[in-house]
Amino acid sequence: xxxxxxxxxWCSNKSFGYLMAIFGVLIAFSLRYVLHPFLGGSLPxxxxxxxxxxxxxxxGIVPAFLTLALSAPLLIFFFMEPFGxxxxxxQRDITTIFVYLSYTLLSGILVELLRxxxxxAKMAYLVSExxxxxxxxxxxxxxxxxxxxxxxxTAE
Numbered sequence: 001x002x003x004x005x006x007x008x009x010w011c012s013n014k015s016f017g018y019l020m021a022i023f024g025v026l027i028a029f030s031l032r033y034v035l036h037p038f039l040g041g042s043l044p045x046x047x048x049x050x051x052x053x054x055x056x057x058x059x060g061i062v063p064a065f066l067t068l069a070l071s072a073p074l075l076i077f078f079f080m081e082p083f084g085x086x087x088x089x090x091q092r093d094i095t096t097i098f099v100y101l102s103y104t105l106l107s108g109i110l111v112e113l114l115r116x117x118x119x120x121a122k123m124a125y126l127v128s129e130x131x132x133x134x135x136x137x138x139x140x141x142x143x144x145x146x147x148x149x150x151x152x153x154t155a156e
Contacts, residue, residue, distance in 0.1 A: 021059065
């Protein structure tokens with residue numbers, strides 16, 4: 001099947017997606033911040049990854065990129081040791097950030113491709129339904145024309 005050029009349009013409200021991306025980062029940050037006394041330095045990425053994947057699923061990859069750009073500095077400053085301070089980033093911090101960015105980007109891209117294929121399938125279904133209706137209507141018109149010609153020839 002050839003590629004649908006409109007498959008990028010599966011999300012009809014991208015501007016709302018940007019707003020929800022910012023709101024989602026705030027929610028993820030708030031949850032992680034509230035749980036910070038219990039979690040400490042473990043699971044610094046968890047809520048941010050879930051947020052980014054959900055934003056990618058509902059609004060596309062570009063708003064998901066916005067969540068990455070907003071959450072990475074928050075992650076570094078608040079949830080990586082030393083907490084609440086910008087310090088020299090060591091190899092462990094670089095690895096954590098790389099894992100966060102790579103896994104989340106990969107998940108977001110896969111979700112985007114999934115949503116595009118869902119949109120393509122939906123469009124193909126709608127096109128086939130329309131073609132079927134047109135074929136049925138055309139068939140009915142042809143039958144009516146044939147009946148009229150048959151009745152005219154039998155009447156003569």
